[in-house]
Amino acid sequence: MTVSSGENSVESKDLLAKLAPLEAVLFDVDGTLCDSDPLHYYAFRELLQEIGYNDGVPITEDFFVQNIAGKHNPDIAVVFFPDDMPRGMKFLEDKEAMFRRLASEQLKPIDGLYKLKKWIEDRGLKRAAVTNAPRANAELMISILGLSDFFQAVIIGDDCERAKPHPDPYLKALEILKVSKDHTFICEDSVSGITAGVAAGMPVVGLTTRNPEQLLLTAKPTLLIKDYSDPILWAALEELDKKSA
Structure with a gap:
């Protein structure tokens, strides 16, 4: 069962409580720590127009959500340059x-975000960023947001045999932090990321930052929230605190 933002369900409070005592929280980066998709969309749209993709007709946001958002760069390269991977990877650079x-x-x-950051720090929980973004991008975003000292590890798709939507990056995070999947939850904003988290055996809090709610529900997040101020999230965290006590 998934509870979405706006649903006032008593059951929603209990959806994270089984994790008590909580050990760690894992975060995706793009769209989860920051609203970066509009910047990615703009860059793709401009550069694809420059090379005459789709006869020079700009890609739409729907196209971006369906074919690009949350995916690993080698998988995106195949979409645009199926017969020329080196060119595809250069384009993505x-x-x-x-x-x-x-x-x-x-x-x-x-x-x-900073309210949740304080909640995590106050409880001494472990935390990692887990992303399909290139390391240069991930570290820049984390630095701009003032979170370089917050994260104890940054795991990128390229560090693993398989990137998201496979569970490998999240399993690697558990290994590095030395925590159990039974006491950890994930924050994600894409179908690819939610799929990876669910496959790794952890509850996923999905954010409807840019991707449509109905699309995210197909990946089966535990909770679906608008942002980290959402009362649904804080009701669940309060219940988790009670169980931990």
């Missing part, structure tokens, strides 16, 4: 460089 320039000026945290 250029796109990531443009994204980093945009992020340096425009990146904003998800609402309520």
Whole structure:
């Protein structure tokens, strides 16, 4: 069962309580710590137009959500350059460089992020960032958000045999932090990421930052919230605290 933002369900409070005592929280980066998808969309749209993709007609946001958001770069390269991977990877390097320039000026945290950060720190929980983003992107975003000292590990898809939607990056995070999947939850915003977290055997709190609620529900998150200020999340965390006590 998934409880979505806006649903006032008594059962929603108990959905994370089984994790008590909580040991760790794992976070995706793009769309989960910060609202970065508009910057990725802009960079893809501009550079794909430059190379004449789709006869120069700009890609739509729907196309971006369906084919790009949350995916690992080698998988994206296959979409645009199925017969020329080296060209595809070079294109993505250029796109990531443009994204980093945009992020340096425009990146904003998800609402309520620092409230959740304090909750995690106050309880001495372990934490890691787990992302399909290239390391340069991930570390830049984490640094801009002032979270470099917060995360004890940053695991990227390229560190693993398989990136998200496979569970490998999340399983690697558990191993590095030396915590149990039975006492850890994940925050994610994409179908790819939620799928990876569920496959790794952990409850996933899904954020509807940019991806449609109905699309995210197909991946079976435990909770679906608008942002980290959502009362659904805090009711669940309060219940988790009670069980831990």
